[in-house]
Amino acid sequence: MKALARPHVATTATTCPYCGVGCGIRARANPDGTAQIEGDPQHPANHGRLCVKGSALGETTDLRGRLLHPMQRGVDGSLQRIGWDAALDHVAEGFGRVIARHGPDAVAFYVSGQLLTEDYYVVNKLAKGYLGTANIDTNSRLCMSSAVAGHKRAFGEDAVPGCYADLEQAELIVLVGANTAWCHPIVYQRIVKAKEGAAPPRMVVIDPRRTATCEIADLHLPLQPGTDVWLFNGLLAYLFQHGAVDASFVDAHTAGFAQALAAAQADAADPAEVARICGVQLADLLRFYDWFAQCARTVTLFSQGVNQSSSGTDKVNSIINCHLAGGRIGRPGMGPFSLTGQPNAMGGREVGGLANMLAAHMELDNPLHRQLVQSFWQSPRIAEHPGLKAMELFEAIGAGKVKAVWIMATNPVVSLPDADRVKQALARCEFVASSDVVTHTDTNAFAQILLPALAWGEKDGTVTNSERRISRQRAFLPIPGEARADWQIVCEVARRLGFAQGFCFESAHAIFAEHAQLTAWRNQPFSQDGAPAAPRLLNLRGLAQLDRAAYDAMPPLQWPIAADGGTERLFADGCFAHPDGRARFVATAARPPVHAADEAYPLVLNTGRVRDQWHTMTRTGKAPRLTGHVAEPFVDMHPHDALRCGVREGELARVHSRWGALVARVKHGGGILAGQVFVPIHWNDQFASDARVGSVVNPVADPVSGEPEFKHTPVCVEPFPVRWYGFALSRRELAPGDLSYWTSIQGDHFRRYEIAHRERPAECSAWARAWLGVDDQDADWLEYEDHSTGVYRAAHVIDERIEACLFLSARPDLPARHWLAGLFAREPLDESDRMALLIGEPADPGAATGPIVCSCFGVGRNTLCAAIRTHGLETPAQITARLRAGGNCGSCVPELRQLITQVRAEAQV
Incomplete structure (x- = not known):
C-alpha cells in the first residue's frame, strides 16, 4: 500500500x-x-x-476577543452589530457634520506604528490633502519623535545613517537608554555574536538601571535620569581637549561646531563635575570618554531612554554632535543609530504620519513642499500649518476644540501620559470612531463606532525597520468575519465625503506605487532661493514602476532605492540633506527634567517594557508561553527605599504622582538605584484592576519633538493594605467583581488570577464556590482551611480533571503557581495530585520548576539552579547543551548568566 x-x-x-x-x-x-x-x-x-x-x-492568531463586525454603541453603552454601509456612513456623517459647522481643524486622526505604510499613506492623504487639516498624529510620537527631530536638525532629514551590519564592524558599541536584550533581542544577539568574534568590540551601556543588556558590557554607566546631555556635552568637550576632533571633516562637511562646543564647555568642561551631576564614578566616565576618542569605528545605539524626555531632542543631538566631531558617520562600523520602537514607525514617518510633516519627508511649513504635494495629489486643498501633536490633540479634545476623532490601531487611554485626562477627553468628545482588531480595549470603551480591521497575518503591505529597510508584510491567513484592511476603510469613508477621485485604490500595491512615485516627484536639487540644494534622501524611484507581481515578490530593500537597488549607508560622501549639503552641530544646553523629586514625591518613576510582552498585551497576552516570565504588574524599587516607604517585597503598594495612581506588586533585584522606581507599561484595565502606568506619568513633553517625559515622574510609594492575598487558576474566565486588587493573564489551558482584598470573606467556602461558579453541592470539591493562619485552599474537579483551584492566605507567600499550572494538562488527577492541592506543594519536589526563565522551552528557575549546582555548569552554552534553555532566541541568556553567578555565590557562602 x-x-x-x-x-x-x-x-x-x-x-x-x-x-x-x-x-x-x-x-x-x-x-x-x-x-x-x-x-x-x-x-x-x-x-x-x-x-x-x-x-x-x-x-x-486565533479569534478570541476579535472585533469581527462593525459595531455601534447604543445610548445604554451596549454594542450592537451593524452593517458596513451603516458604519461607514456614520463615520463620514460624523466627520462631515463637524467640518461643516466648525471647520477641518475640529476633526483629527490618531494612528499607529502598527499600521502598514499603505494604510498610513491614505489616511495622511485624506487628512492633509482633502480635509485640509494636519491634525493627524501617531503613537510613534510617544517613542520616536525626538529621534526624528534630532535627525532633521542635524542631517536635514529624518534619516538613520547606518545599518545593522555596522555592529559586526565596530570597535566600540555604545547603548544609551536601550535595554536591547529585552526590547530589541535580535539586535542584541548580533552584538553578542560580535563580542564572541576574533576582534570583539568594547561595549558600554549607559542606563540608570542595570538591565539584562549590561551582562555582556565592558562598562556600565548608571547615570542619573535626565543627565544625558551633560554626559555627551562632556564627551564633546573631552574630544576637543584631547585632539580627537576630525577638523578636516568638520570644516568640509558641517556647520555650527563652534557654537555647539561653546555650549558643551559651558555645561560640561570639567569631567569631575560631569561625573558628579550624572552620578557615575569619574574613573568610569573617563574610561568611556577615552574609548570613544580612541575608536574611530563607534556605533551609538539609542532608544526610548533618550527619546522619552522633556529634553529628548537635545539628547539625540548631543549624541550626534560627538559623532560629527570625530567624522564617525557614513562609513562601516560607525554612526549614531536610533533603535525604533514599533514595526512601522519609520514607514509612518515616510508618508507624513506625524502632525508636523508632509508625505515623502516634505515639510508642512515649507510652501514649496506644500505646493509640490498638492500638485501631485491633485487635491482640493492642503493643510497650511502643523497640526496638533499627540498630547496637544487630546488636550484639544478635552477642551472641545476637536470634536471628532478617528483612532486606528492604538490605545491612548493606556499609553498616553496623564491618561485619566485622556479618558475624560474621549468621554466628552462629540464623535469617536475606532478601527481595531479587538473589541474590548480601554480606548474602545469610548468609541461610538467600532470598525473591524485586519490583523497581522491577514493584511498585506509594507513596513520599514530601523535601518531604513522596506519589507513586505504578506497575508497568509483567511480574512475573519467582516474585517477589512485599514486602507480600504479609509478609502470608503473618503468616497462618502466626496473624494472618490483621490481614493480609487483597488490594492495595497496601487497605494505603494503612488507613495513611491511621490518620493521621486520633482526630487532633484532645489531650494526656495534658487541656490543648489541636496535632493530628498527618501527616494523610492527604483520602485515607482513596480507592477503587481514585482510588488508581491519585492525583497527587503534599504532606501534610498535607485534602479539598481537599495543603499546600505547614508552620508558616505559627506553630503547631507540641508540645502548647503552640510550637517549641523546643534548647541545643546543641559537642563534638568521639568519636575524634580521633592518631599511629597521623593522617588523618580521610570517606565518601560518587560521581556515577553508588547504594548498593551492585546496580542502577546494571548500566548501562554509569554505569560510565565512576568505574570503581573510590579514596582521595582531599591530595598532601602522600600523600607523608608513602609512596603515589603511581595506585598502590594500604591504608586502615585500628582496626576494619578496605580497598584502593583513590590519587587527587588531589577537593577534599580536608590531614589528610583520602575513600572512596566503593559498592564491596563483589561488585565488588571488598577495598573495603567500612563495614569501616573507626568504630561510634560519635549518642546521641539512633543515627546512625553516617560522616564522621569516624581512619585510616592505607600502600602496598599489588604486582609488577604490569593490566586486562582481556572479553565473559564472569572469576573473579578469588587476585589480590591486583581490581575488576569492567559496560561496554558487556564487563566491565572492574582487577587487581594481589604476584607476577608465571612465564609471562605461559600465565597470560593460562588466566585468559581460551583453551584452543585455534590460537585467534586476539595478544600482545606486553617483559621489560625488564614490559609484556605480549594479545587474543583470535573471528570478527574482539574477545573479550577483557589489559594488564599493572610500573607503574600502563597504556593508556587508553576507546578499547579502543570496539573491542568494532566488527566486524570491521581490521589497524590489531590493531596498536593490541599497541602499546597507538589508530592515530587522536582515538579516545582520555579518561575519561567526560558520562555521558548518553558524552563524554570529552580530547574536551572539545580542543573547549575549538580553539574557545575559555568556558561550559558553549557546550560543550553543540557536543558536547551537559551538555545533559541537568546533573550534569556543574560538571566542565565545571573543565575550562574548567584549559584556560585551561594556555594561560596
Whole structure:
C-alpha cells in the first residue's frame, strides 16, 4: 500500500509585527487558526533568528476577543452589530457634520506604528490633502519623535545613517537608554555574536538601571535620569581637549561646531563635575570618554531612554554632535543609530504620519513642499500649518476644540501620559470612531463606532525597520468575519465625503506605487532661493514602476532605492540633506527634567517594557508561553527605599504622582538605584484592576519633538493594605467583581488570577464556590482551611480533571503557581495530585520548576539552579547543551548568566 503524500502547505515570507528590528518570518497557516512560525534565514535583518515574542506569534492568531463586525454603541453603552454601509456612513456623517459647522481643524486622526505604510499613506492623504487639516498624529510620537527631530536638525532629514551590519564592524558599541536584550533581542544577539568574534568590540551601556543588556558590557554607566546631555556635552568637550576632533571633516562637511562646543564647555568642561551631576564614578566616565576618542569605528545605539524626555531632542543631538566631531558617520562600523520602537514607525514617518510633516519627508511649513504635494495629489486643498501633536490633540479634545476623532490601531487611554485626562477627553468628545482588531480595549470603551480591521497575518503591505529597510508584510491567513484592511476603510469613508477621485485604490500595491512615485516627484536639487540644494534622501524611484507581481515578490530593500537597488549607508560622501549639503552641530544646553523629586514625591518613576510582552498585551497576552516570565504588574524599587516607604517585597503598594495612581506588586533585584522606581507599561484595565502606568506619568513633553517625559515622574510609594492575598487558576474566565486588587493573564489551558482584598470573606467556602461558579453541592470539591493562619485552599474537579483551584492566605507567600499550572494538562488527577492541592506543594519536589526563565522551552528557575549546582555548569552554552534553555532566541541568556553567578555565590557562602 502506497503511503499517502502529505498535502503541501504554502509558506509565506512576511515580517514580524513587533519591534522596529523588522525580522523576516516564514509562516504557515494551520487548520485550527494558529500558525507555524520560523525565522526567515534569507532576511538580512535577522538571518533566521527570532525573539520569543516573534516565535510565539502562532499562538496569537486565533479569534478570541476579535472585533469581527462593525459595531455601534447604543445610548445604554451596549454594542450592537451593524452593517458596513451603516458604519461607514456614520463615520463620514460624523466627520462631515463637524467640518461643516466648525471647520477641518475640529476633526483629527490618531494612528499607529502598527499600521502598514499603505494604510498610513491614505489616511495622511485624506487628512492633509482633502480635509485640509494636519491634525493627524501617531503613537510613534510617544517613542520616536525626538529621534526624528534630532535627525532633521542635524542631517536635514529624518534619516538613520547606518545599518545593522555596522555592529559586526565596530570597535566600540555604545547603548544609551536601550535595554536591547529585552526590547530589541535580535539586535542584541548580533552584538553578542560580535563580542564572541576574533576582534570583539568594547561595549558600554549607559542606563540608570542595570538591565539584562549590561551582562555582556565592558562598562556600565548608571547615570542619573535626565543627565544625558551633560554626559555627551562632556564627551564633546573631552574630544576637543584631547585632539580627537576630525577638523578636516568638520570644516568640509558641517556647520555650527563652534557654537555647539561653546555650549558643551559651558555645561560640561570639567569631567569631575560631569561625573558628579550624572552620578557615575569619574574613573568610569573617563574610561568611556577615552574609548570613544580612541575608536574611530563607534556605533551609538539609542532608544526610548533618550527619546522619552522633556529634553529628548537635545539628547539625540548631543549624541550626534560627538559623532560629527570625530567624522564617525557614513562609513562601516560607525554612526549614531536610533533603535525604533514599533514595526512601522519609520514607514509612518515616510508618508507624513506625524502632525508636523508632509508625505515623502516634505515639510508642512515649507510652501514649496506644500505646493509640490498638492500638485501631485491633485487635491482640493492642503493643510497650511502643523497640526496638533499627540498630547496637544487630546488636550484639544478635552477642551472641545476637536470634536471628532478617528483612532486606528492604538490605545491612548493606556499609553498616553496623564491618561485619566485622556479618558475624560474621549468621554466628552462629540464623535469617536475606532478601527481595531479587538473589541474590548480601554480606548474602545469610548468609541461610538467600532470598525473591524485586519490583523497581522491577514493584511498585506509594507513596513520599514530601523535601518531604513522596506519589507513586505504578506497575508497568509483567511480574512475573519467582516474585517477589512485599514486602507480600504479609509478609502470608503473618503468616497462618502466626496473624494472618490483621490481614493480609487483597488490594492495595497496601487497605494505603494503612488507613495513611491511621490518620493521621486520633482526630487532633484532645489531650494526656495534658487541656490543648489541636496535632493530628498527618501527616494523610492527604483520602485515607482513596480507592477503587481514585482510588488508581491519585492525583497527587503534599504532606501534610498535607485534602479539598481537599495543603499546600505547614508552620508558616505559627506553630503547631507540641508540645502548647503552640510550637517549641523546643534548647541545643546543641559537642563534638568521639568519636575524634580521633592518631599511629597521623593522617588523618580521610570517606565518601560518587560521581556515577553508588547504594548498593551492585546496580542502577546494571548500566548501562554509569554505569560510565565512576568505574570503581573510590579514596582521595582531599591530595598532601602522600600523600607523608608513602609512596603515589603511581595506585598502590594500604591504608586502615585500628582496626576494619578496605580497598584502593583513590590519587587527587588531589577537593577534599580536608590531614589528610583520602575513600572512596566503593559498592564491596563483589561488585565488588571488598577495598573495603567500612563495614569501616573507626568504630561510634560519635549518642546521641539512633543515627546512625553516617560522616564522621569516624581512619585510616592505607600502600602496598599489588604486582609488577604490569593490566586486562582481556572479553565473559564472569572469576573473579578469588587476585589480590591486583581490581575488576569492567559496560561496554558487556564487563566491565572492574582487577587487581594481589604476584607476577608465571612465564609471562605461559600465565597470560593460562588466566585468559581460551583453551584452543585455534590460537585467534586476539595478544600482545606486553617483559621489560625488564614490559609484556605480549594479545587474543583470535573471528570478527574482539574477545573479550577483557589489559594488564599493572610500573607503574600502563597504556593508556587508553576507546578499547579502543570496539573491542568494532566488527566486524570491521581490521589497524590489531590493531596498536593490541599497541602499546597507538589508530592515530587522536582515538579516545582520555579518561575519561567526560558520562555521558548518553558524552563524554570529552580530547574536551572539545580542543573547549575549538580553539574557545575559555568556558561550559558553549557546550560543550553543540557536543558536547551537559551538555545533559541537568546533573550534569556543574560538571566542565565545571573543565575550562574548567584549559584556560585551561594556555594561560596
